[in-house]
Amino acid sequence: xxxxxxxxxxxxxxxxxxxxxxxxxxxxxxxxxxxxxxxxxxxxxxxxxxxxxxxxxxxxxxxxxxxxxxxxxxxxxxxxxxxxxxxxxxxxxxxxxxxxxxxxxxxxxxxxxxxxxxxxxxxxxxxxxxxxxxxxxxxxxxxxxxxxxxxxxxxxxxxxxxxxxxxxxxxxxxxxxxxxxxxxxxxxxxxxxxxxx
Amino acid sequence: xxxxxxxxxxxxxxxxxxxxxxxxxxxxxxxxxxxxxxxxxxxxxxxxxxxxxxxxxxxxxxxxxxxxxxxxxxxxxxxxxxxxxxxxxxxxxxxxxxxxxxxxxxxxxxxxxxxxxxxxxxxxxxxxxxxxxxxxxxxxxxxxxxxxxxxxxxxxxxxxxxxx
Numbered sequence: 473x474x475x476x477x478x479x480x481x482x483x484x485x486x487x488x489x490x491x492x493x494x495x496x497x498x499x500x501x502x503x504x505x506x507x508x509x510x511x512x513x514x515x516x517x518x519x520x521x522x523x524x525x526x527x528x529x530x531x532x533x534x535x536x537x538x539x540x541x542x543x544x545x546x547x548x549x550x551x552x553x554x555x556x557x558x559x560x561x562x563x564x565x566x567x568x569x570x571x572x573x574x575x576x577x578x579x580x581x582x583x584x585x586x587x588x589x590x591x592x593x594x595x596x597x598x599x600x601x602x603x604x605x606x607x608x609x610x611x612x613x614x615x616x617x618x619x620x621x622x623x624x625x626x627x628x629x630x631x632x633x634x635x636x637x638x639x640x641x642x643x644x645x646x647x648x649x650x651x652x653x654x655x656x657x658x659x660x661x662x663x664x665x666x667x668x669x
Numbered sequence: 670x671x672x673x674x675x676x677x678x679x680x681x682x683x684x685x686x687x688x689x690x691x692x693x694x695x696x697x698x699x700x701x702x703x704x705x706x707x708x709x710x711x712x713x714x715x716x717x718x719x720x721x722x723x724x725x726x727x728x729x730x731x732x733x734x735x736x737x738x739x740x741x742x743x744x745x746x747x748x749x750x751x752x753x754x755x756x757x758x759x760x761x762x763x764x765x766x767x768x769x770x771x772x773x774x775x776x777x778x779x780x781x782x783x784x785x786x787x788x789x790x791x792x793x794x795x796x797x798x799x800x801x802x803x804x805x806x807x808x809x810x811x812x813x814x815x816x817x818x819x820x821x822x823x824x825x826x827x828x829x830x831x832x833x
Contacts, residue, residue, distance in 0.1 A: 478819045478820050481816075481819075482812065482816045485812055486812070489805075489808060489809075489812075491806075493804065493805070498738040499814060504683065531765075534766060556818060557804065558802070558804075559805050561803070561804040561807065564804070564808060565811060565812065568808075568812075569812075569815075616794060623772060626689075627685075627686055627689065630685070630689060630740070631682070631796045633741075634740060634741040634746050635681070635685065635746055635749075635750065637807065638810070638811035639750060641811075641812075642811055642815050643674070646670075647670070647674075650670065653819075656819060657819050657822040657823050
């Protein structure tokens with residue numbers, strides 16, 4: 473087994489991780505805003521009317537909902553916060569993989585854009601799990617989240633928070649760097665063969 | 670690649686949903702996580718006798734610092750990703766099973782390193798622990814899965830991709 477090309481690629485990816493994380497952390501507040509906008513779109517589809525607006529402080533997003541809650545004898549709107557970094561760090565992994573594959577900037581930017589819906593998904597499900605599960609049945613009922621929808625939210629949240637943040641960058645890399653992968657691993661042509669075989 | 674990706678995602682979501690069911694949590698995930706904590710404590714105890722594992726919790730008996738191994742950190746999700754990637758790729762079953770066995774060993778080995786490193790990193794600096802726990806190690810584990818999968822692809826016989 474010739475492991476050298478894969479090992480060389482892995483080493484390059486490891487070396488690129490540090491500068492990639494630094495770059496990601498530097499742009500994280502703006503990145504959070506864009507991912508928050510995608511979360512807004514997801515929520516408009518998954519729970520229409522639930523979200524009024526999204527505000528950002530640093531890398532923390534505040535989801536201002538239309539749900540009414542009592543606050544010191546008065547009534548206010550529920551605001552739920554979510555840290556964006558845990559959903560957007562995959563950008564650093566993606567950058568490291570793309571740089572290790574010596575991909576052109578055009579593809580890197582395309583891939584970074586490709587990741588945004590996945591990051592938005594994680595943030596959207598973060599809000600839904602807070603509203604539909606963590607804050608109790610009263611809030612969940614007010615949001616219209618009950619029965620199978622709560623189960624779907626739990627699964628969607630697990631996928632969006634545990635798997636997608638680190639897996640989506642690898643899939644985006646594989647899609648955008650297919651010629652590189654086939655050069656690295658000739659058998660990767662089997663991914664095409666599998667479609668016809 | 671579209672068919673491969675569709676198979677991969679279908680197997681991935683199926684296995685992940687299965688993992689989240691209460692019976693599997695009780696029968697597999699909880700004992701596995703406790704075993705991981707025990708193994709990590711046993712290895713760490715070779716150089717540090719003040720490490721104790723209780724269930725899924727790893728604790729220092731000197732300063733009381735403790736970490737609890739939760740979903741996403743027990744290596745099961747990474748294993749599911751690797752299994753899905755190997756099952757979705759057309760290859761002889763013998764190679765799939767060998768790949769899964771060797772791949773899981775590689776992923777779990779690195780995961781033990783992750784747990785032990787986080788345990789000591791947390792005692793040194795909580796900020797560094799948070800960074801390594803939430804971002805760095807997640808990326809490293811997925812990179813490990815990717816490299817194992819690429820190595821497995823290289824190890825397949827030339828006709829493997831076309832095998833029935």
